[in-house]
């Protein structure tokens with residue numbers, strides 16, 4: 001029997017899966033929380049910059065080592081039968097390293113220097129740099145490929161921030177790497193970057209490569225040579241082999257030196273192969289605290305507010321789009337925490353139900369439209385299409401008789417309408433979406449919500465009934481890497497069909513609800529148009545938070 005390993009590095013923990021490469025059975029899962037956790041306030045007792053989120057990169061190697069050892073110990077499989085491994089990582093999580101790939105934070109002189117550590121994807125301390133780069137790229141064709149905004153989460157702003165804050169460290173690093181690429185480079189002993197991480201987070205495009213030297217120089221002279229210095233490294237397509245294990249790592253992990261290592265992939269994107277998707281036209285939604293939407297297509301078009309469109313970004317030979325809703329589960333959690341009255345909490349306790357279960361039970365008794373309400377799902381701003389973190393929510397239709405479960409249902413519907421906006425953006429540009437596959441923490445927990453999505457979108461929804469889909473996606477890349485070049489006929493597509501998850505729970509659209517949901521969606525769109533262009537409304541949020549309108553918003557205003 002042959003096996004592959006997939007490792008999924010999340011924000012707080014990492015997990016490895018051992019998978020039968022013949023049929024995709026997940027034989028064993030091993031998980032571990034990062035020992036040093038997520039550092040948001042201080043490093044070694046000293047405060048760090050506002051909005052900076054750090055991690056100790058040694059934790060990633062510890063998790064890699066411990067989880068793989070657990071897989072081997074508990075299954076007793078012959079390491080020689082483990083043919084490949086793949087790495088999925090949250091992104092853009094990145095770190096500076098030296099020539100030997102040692103993180104700079106391991107050097108005596110940098111143990112207290114925050115910029116020498118890994119910055120987690122949600123580190124937003126490079127906002128000033130991101131806004132500056134977005135302004136500089138205002139007329140550049142790449143900006144449209146990234147929805148009009150370069151995010152503070154991405155590689156260039158994070159690198160420019162280091163150049164601005166600690167020029168000596170900027171000069172001292174040999175590489176600035178995505179953590180997923182770092183792990184793959186360590187494992188194989190050669191520096192590589194994947195088309196996925198470089199494409200979505202490093203402003204790399206297959207046809208024209210990186211941003212050119214002149215534009216980089218105009219952003220900051222220190223950046224002019226970054227792609228031959230700090231950001232150098234061979235770009236390898238997702239689905240290809242980055243090499244085999246070095247003797248050191250084979251020995252450390254207890255694996256064979258012949259184990260192939262696939263090019264890395266971003267965790268959300270790994271859910272596409274993990275969920276068995278290899279064809280265009282199937283929208284994958286990873287639904288949790290927020291939603292990430294991924295779609296394969298043969299065409300490249302410009303869509304406002306998308307996080308990126310990248311050729312070979314998820315599968316070789318296809319364009320892959322990423323779009324997003326900044327809050328989904330977060331909206332429900334905040335409603336339950338702040339707005340559900342005590343009699344609901346009491347009832348849920350007495351009946352041994354979660355508050356979600358009680359609210360669902362009550363909300364399900366209502367007919368479509370019976371709440372008499374529509375809301376905007378903008379509690380944490382809007383990503384696609386407006387890219388504006390200053391937007392906030394609106395409820396219309398509330399009366400003296402409105403009850404909590406009616407508001408809850410209205411919020412569930414609002415998130416479905418937010419997804420419909422994204423689906424419509426693609427369909428209006430003739431990008432086909434014939435099916436929707438949902439993964440992530442929410443879908444299995446809330447069948448009622450899934451039926452609302454099917455009815456609002458009037459499309460079949462397939463829910464993937466497993467927790468480890470990104471890790472399974474990574475394992476698929478390991479399987480494809482093991483066959484890369486060895487067997488011309490074995491493609492990533494074959495690996496997905498063989499190993500990708502196949503057990504779906506299906507939700508079919510109820511035609512009866514189409515008309516009334518279209519009516520409610522029309523109201524949602526009208527509210528969106530009105531409130532996205534109403535300065536007084538935006539002022540409310542800026543008054544409350546003291547924040548200025550962000551650059552993304554200014555960009556979208558300028559192209560209206």
Ligand SMILES: Nc1ncnc2c1ncn2[C@@H]1O[C@H](COP(=O)(O)OP(=O)(O)O)[C@@H](O)[C@H]1O
Nearest residue numbers: 287288289290329330333356440441442445446
């Ligand atoms: N039954 C439920 N219905 C809808 N949302 C839920 C339910 N239970 C938990 N959630 C939401 O799921 C979110 C967490 O999703 P999960 O995928 O586990 O996390 P993450 O997005 O951090 O990976 C929380 O925002 C929570 O409010």
Ligand SMILES: O=C(CO)[C@@H](O)[C@@H](O)COP(=O)(O)O
Nearest residue numbers: 010011090091121266267268
């Ligand atoms: O930014 C992306 C995808 O582009 C993700 O890696 C990021 O949202 C992290 O998600 P998780 O916290 O790993 O669920």
